[in-house]
Amino acid sequence: MKIKITLLVIVTGLLYGFTKFESSGESKIEEGMIKVAIFYPNGEGNTFDMDYYTNNHMPMAADLFGDKLKAMVIDKGLGGGAPDSPAPYVAVGYFYFPDMATCQTQMGTHSEALRADVPNYTNIQPVLQISEVVSAD
């Protein structure tokens, strides 16, 4: 019995390891992709846990979207246009889908689960934009 449980734990762990989204460190962005940008506006009293966002929230999204997600990028805001001005956004997260139909299905299916996780890393009300990548070089 003990061996069976141990084996089950090992196999589950291995399967989890194989299916879990792993960061590759680079994205290939192609013209025609549909991009969902989630902006987190800067402002007084705004909090944002970048560690949780990059290591928990966005990997969770990647797991939910699976192979429908073509690329994922996270920006950390450093500054604005004028010298020493704050960045308009603390952070921006991007999901890239191959086409609009896939984007709408995936966002429709998983946005509730993703939204429910937002209070775990920020008190900011995110702003969302759907775009088409019209040029990539």
Place this chain on the structure above:
Amino acid sequence: MKIKITLLVIVTGLLYGFTKFESSGESKIEEGMIKVAIFYPNGEGNTFDMDYYTNNHMPMAADLFGDKLKAMVIDKGLGGGAPDSPAPYVAVGYFYFPDMATCQTQMGTHSEALRADVPNYTNIQPVLQISEVVSAD
């Protein structure tokens, strides 16, 4: 004389062709890159000539930045978070540099020339953000 001028035109044309920025249709985005995002807010009476922007303004920027520019992406805003809501931004342009020093030098050197071209495609006052790509997959 006529032959000399013809040759000059051909050689100049060839050199221009070799040095001019050509769209490849895909971008490789890497973690650690410094990203300049130029947002063009949506709004009543706002005009934006996407054709001029993609075919003249952004290629001009790419020519000015030369091999210091690692990637360039243009988004066309399609919609917002709520169904049938407008996109917060009509367009967003992105320049990717290898590090902050290169970004600052390049933007410092060429932003005046780029700003001077803005009235040729839009009446919108763009909003700028400098970010670090903290995750790319």
